[in-house]
Amino acid sequence: MRILEAPVVSPLSSEAEAAIDAIIAKKLKELEEENANKVEEAHEYKKNEQVSEAAVASVKYETKDIGEEAQAAFIKRAYDAVVSYNAKEAKAVADEAVAAGADLLSLIQKGYTEGINAVGAKYEAKEVFLPQMMASAKAMDVGMEVLSPYIGSSSDSEGLGKIVMCTIEGDIHSIGKDIAAILMKVAGFEVINLGKDVLVTDIVQAVIDNDAVAVGTSALMTSKMINQKTLEDALRSAGIREGLVTNVGGAPVTQGWADEIGADIYAETATEAANKMASAMVD
Structure with missing residues (x-):
């Protein structure tokens, strides 16, 4: 069992989180239109469309000792990509981190997540507005798409069910x-x-x-x-x-x-x- 130390807290209001969710919902809809022949009912339950994280993580991932400086550099790039609304850079950071064997959980928690929380705080303070909030969410989303299949795939934890x-x-x-x-x-x-x-x-x-x-x-x-x-x-x-x-x-x-x-x-x-x-x- 891996103990997680850094707390993940979202300061976003309902409006801010809804804006971010809209980005994710749009992407899911696009994927559905590409791969499905019919539109399912809003609340229809389909077992084969549940997101089984174990099935997604089909590629084994080995975290390497890349050094504190290199890890910190990846984290800073991920954070900067999210707060600057740079989706292209957010994806590039994720791709390079995977190739290097970086600590992906740390990258998510200290890079992407802290970045979206920082933008959320600015949104609450009315220092940025909805377009910036949505662009930041998109940047985080593309980075997470790259990293999610690898998270936990190298875990030495005994299966918990x-x-x-x-x-x-x-x-x-x-x-x-x-x-x-x-x-x-x-x-x-x-x-x-x-x-x-x-x-x-x-x-x-x-x-x-x-x-x-x-x-x-x-x-x-x-x-x-x-x-x-x-x-x-x-x-x-x-x-x-x-x-x-x-x-x-x-x-x-x-x-x-x-x-x-x-x-x-x-x-x-x-x-x-x-x-x-x-x-x-x-x-």
């Missing part, structure tokens, strides 16, 4: 959840990422279909938090709650809320979520 992750029904925010999904993979989980605005019934079905050992849901909107409780109730009704570890997170979520609805774990950051869930599997 499958975890189903999503943003809860009615909520369209996904950045924090997607970062958490990457870190869950690093910790040793096989991640089934269902995306955002996922029906409670679809989450339950995904747990059954994948024989999952854990479920993680995120809610950024206070009005949609209730669906985390609905999920807990639905898992019990389906007779699969016992033995399943559930995690809840998101800006308005608290330990008190987790206790109230019967969730096993509450985490304030993506790093904390990965560490707590991994620990729960080995206890």
Whole structure:
């Protein structure tokens, strides 16, 4: 089990995160139009379209000792690419880091993620505006596309089983959840990422279909938090709650809320979520 130390916290408002999600949604739509012959219903559950992180990481990756100076240079370039809205450079950094054997998790946390958080803080302070926010998100996205298949592929962690992750029904925010999904993979989980605005019934079905050992849901909107409780109730009704570890997170979520609805774990950051869930599997 790999312990993750650096916290990953997003300071973005709902509006800012929604803008970033729009970039990702557009890219997914383009891929769907290229590869699908029909448009699926908005909430239709398809097992073969779940994002299985284990399947994506088909290429083994070996982290090498490239030296602190070289690693720091990659991190700075990634950060600068995101804060300067340079998607071409963001991809180039990722490609070169993979070729060099750099520490990709550190690159994501200290480079790309800190970059998007810095732009988000400027957006909140009205120092930059929506076009810049979206351009920054695109830069981060293209870098992550390169790195994601390799994250966790060299992990020496014992397999912890499958975890189903999503943003809860009615909520369209996904950045924090997607970062958490990457870190869950690093910790040793096989991640089934269902995306955002996922029906409670679809989450339950995904747990059954994948024989999952854990479920993680995120809610950024206070009005949609209730669906985390609905999920807990639905898992019990389906007779699969016992033995399943559930995690809840998101800006308005608290330990008190987790206790109230019967969730096993509450985490304030993506790093904390990965560490707590991994620990729960080995206890």
